[in-house]
Amino acid sequence: MITIEGLTVSFGAVQALRNVSLVAETGKITAVLGANGAGKTTLLRSISGLKEPNTGTIHLDDQSLVHKRTEDIARLGIGHVPEGRGVIGEFTVEENLRLGAMMAKVNLSQGLDEQYALFPVLGERRKQHAAKLSGGERQMLAMARALIAQPSVLLLDEPSLGLAPLVTQQLMHTIQSLCESSDLTVILVEQNATSALRIAHHAVVLHVGKVVANDTASAVSADENLRQYYLGLVE
Amino acid sequence: MDPFLTSRIVTDVLGGLTNGVTYGLVALSLVLIWRSTGILNFAQGAMPMFATYLGFALLSYHFGYWPCVVACVIAALLIGGLTERLLVHRLYGKPEINPIVVMVGFLIVLEAVAAAIWSSTPRSLPSPFSSIHWQLAGKPFALSPFIVYEFATALVVMAAVAGLFRFTNLGLQLRASALAPEVSRLLGVRVGRLLTLGWMLSTVVGVITTILVSANFFSGLTPTVMDGIFAYGFIAAAIGGLESPVGAIVAGVLLGVVNQFVTDYVNQDSVIIIALAILVVSLMIRPSGVFTKSTQRRV
């Protein structure tokens, strides 16, 4: 479970997040929605320690994450699939996965088998350089790389970006089944609000760094006033 | 066969290769540091030089050659690690000029301090193998036991580095830290420690090169012994492209051979001038180096 209270993050004079509070419950998918610049990516980067907050607290269960180093936070079981996926093009698919498995005390071959079972395409291309993969395949690779370490929390930054609708659908389906089968806490940042809301249990809507909605996914879906925020129709 | 082996051309090629592998090793270290930290280490010759002085200071305590070599390696690890932690660490993310200036300053300080402590008088290091060239049918042959030892050592070092990077988990992490530091940290890779390790490794490669060079050149160990080799190593790295370890080694070896021919057929003074000309020409043709591929880093 991830608990965030009163989080304020600024870049110089610009405030990216203002007094944000939310709870991502264990075993549930929490969607974080909002237009460009709403602060969604900053939120994930703050959790992962890539950006120091000005004030506020971030807790993994009862452990504080603020002021910890990114690599230490990752080793606590937080898997972060960043914006743009961060797949290392010069490495093969398998090397990317090996890298992901390194910090965890998992059996490498077992982990690889599991991920190849989950994403058969990766298994077929295991010796290929990651740069040669398609957008959807890279997304799978990035996720598999995060999953192979058996994290307890999964942070996903716009996984559907640049992907065809069908692929997005499959992706969301995969995320949903993953969450259901293990006790994974998922924070799903998405601009594609519709697909996200379909699989999420809980939803938070950000608007220029502030939380404007924090409710169950169905409630947020139903609320027509909220649509303007995550469809980017408000200044 | 013999006349061929002792002919001028073969002598030059072998002599050139002998120097070339040292340039290649220096170029390799430069590329390693460049790829992992984005810094061009102008002190890449001076740091190992200092470590060599430290290690061989044990000679006066009647330690033999091989224990001294071990001491040199330990000194190299220390110097490389301390330099990264204390000096280089503060330079990440700064404008390009800062690291260049600091490392040049470091080069000067190291050479000055070494000369202050141990004087500029050349010191001869003991050699485990004879430097006397073999004779073939009464004519001198370009190889000696020491030179063969030098080739062998260089090849072992290159193979070890290649093996480390290609086959080990540590090597994977080192490569990842260089290619995508932020992503690596998100995967729990302790990038900071690996960068320090990268510098330590680089200095160790350097110290092995320095030991070989100081023993081979009959002039011995001086504070400035690595200056020329650093210059050629840099030129080789720049020609091969600072991104490519293989390119660096190949360029270094070829440069060594070219230099040898120039020394033989033109004169000693022209060597650096011609090397400079080659550098300028190759950089005009391919400003980012001959062996660099323009691949995207992160996808």
Next chain:
Amino acid sequence: MKLAATSRRVALALGVGVVATVSALVGTSTLRDGVALSLAFDLAFACGTFLSLPGFKWSHPVVFRAALTLLGLDVAIVTTRFLGSSTNFNLSTGAAMSIVLLGLSFLTGASGQISLGNGAFMGVGAFAMAIWANHHATTPIVLTLVIAVACGALVGLLLGLPATRLRGPYLAGMTLAFAVSFTFILSTFSSWTGGDSGLQLPTAAVAPRWLDGFFHAGTSPLITTTLYLTDLSIVVAGVAFFFMANLFASRTGRSMRLIRDNDVAAELVGVSLPRTRVVAFIVSSAYAALGGALLTLIDNSVSPQTYSFALSVTILSLIVIGGIGTISGAVIGGIIYAFSTNVISWITTQTGLNPQGNVASQLNGIIFGGLLILTMLFAPFGIAGAARLLWHRVRSRTSG
């Protein structure tokens, strides 16, 4: 209206010119020498500036800079009359070095490029001056200086062209290779450059006949020559600084700073990247050559050992300590250079070191290298930059 303005200017210039000539003829004693010479110089320079400006205004920045330069030169020239010969000698080398530093300051600070080879460019100017003087002894000094500068600019062009395409480390390495190979280039052409022992100037530099009266600061010709050379160096430095100040503020200077801060923005604005970079490189090497040529005049000789890679590093250290990208930094660096030998020997005696020993001979390298590292890590903008920061902080505190 226009006619009246022009005739006013002409009258002013004429009047000023008359005053200048009269003052020039008057000086015979030490102090009056200096004051008179300075005045004469000032006024002649002022005339030139006034007449060259189409729309002359007192507040025009070029005029302001000219006035500032002249004031500085005034003070300097008068001061040299009171200083001893060895101090003057140091000052003259300091002045020559400050010109070189100015060139590098401009290159690094204004256009963001780095050169580790300015010692070699100094050598180009130094040897150009010596070689020309040996073959054409009758050429006036100023003309020989111009020739030396032209040579420096030419070599700068040769190296600057490939340099434009290179990023920081590659450029640094290329200039390093040039610096290292310079000594070898010199020995390759040893028939021209005099080999290991270098060249002597055929005649010592002396003041032109018509200025002779101004340098009788003492009875010995050595003192007179030193005084003359010191004043000459200072004046040349003043002119060099004046040009640089104007270049800095001009469109070319602004476009160079744009490049330093942001390549992409500069291209969008229409600044031609390679051309501006080459210009910066040429300016820097021309300035270095000027400094080197002056040094040859001052030393009356030139030797290859002076222009080594170590010199390039010293130059870099001095401008980093003084303040990269600033004009005052070059002055500070020049002063440091002028008195560094004295300071170092003072340190040697104070700490009781053996002056012939290992440590003493390396003190130069240890101190300069160490200062270079420390400055770059903790005060990258040098003394001038730190002073400027302090000044801003004081100002904001008193006004805010």
